[in-house]
Amino acid sequence: MTAYPVVEHGSSRPSRWLHERRFRAALFIGLLESLFVVFGDFGWFWVVGLAALAVAFYFFVARRSRSALLKEVAWTAAASQLIAVIVPVLWELFKVLAIIVLVLMGLVLLALLIRDR
Numbered sequence: 379m380t381a382y383p384v385v386e387h388g389s390s391r392p393s394r395w396l397h398e399r400r401f402r403a404a405l406f407i408g409l410l411e412s413l414f415v416v417f418g419d420f421g422w423f424w425v426v427g428l429a430a431l432a433v434a435f436y437f438f439v440a441r442r443s444r445s446a447l448l449k450e451v452a453w454t455a456a457a458s459q460l461i462a463v464i465v466p467v468l469w470e471l472f473k474v475l476a477i478i479v480l481v482l483m484g485l486v487l488l489a490l491l492i493r494d495r
Contacts (some may be wrong), residue, residue, distance in 0.1 A: 393446035400454045407454070408461025415466045422466055429459035 414420040440452030
């Protein structure tokens with residue numbers, strides 16, 4: 379039995395192209411924005427605001443639209459914005475955990491030094 383790709387009704391060539399690559403595009407865009415937030419002067423609150431707008435646009439406008447390309451672009455934008463929010467949060471979380479571990483290691487070493495005396 380031969381498998382043929384199914385073309386969704388109302389989809390265009392650009393929307394099918396983007397659908398095949400939307401996850402990679404969202405990861406790449408989200409990574410770039412995350413790097414700007416973590417290592418640059420780009421305010422974190424702007425990323426949260428853009429994520430809220432992109433997700434709201436996807437759910438309230440794009441999902442109801444007949445345009446497959448608009449749906450794909452909105453999905454990619456919303457996913458990339460959510461990635462751009464998650465990565466800096468994880469960065470700060472792990473940074474705080476690393477500081478806690480270093481402080482605990484210092485306290486244990488100090489206790490060992492005091493005990494040895």
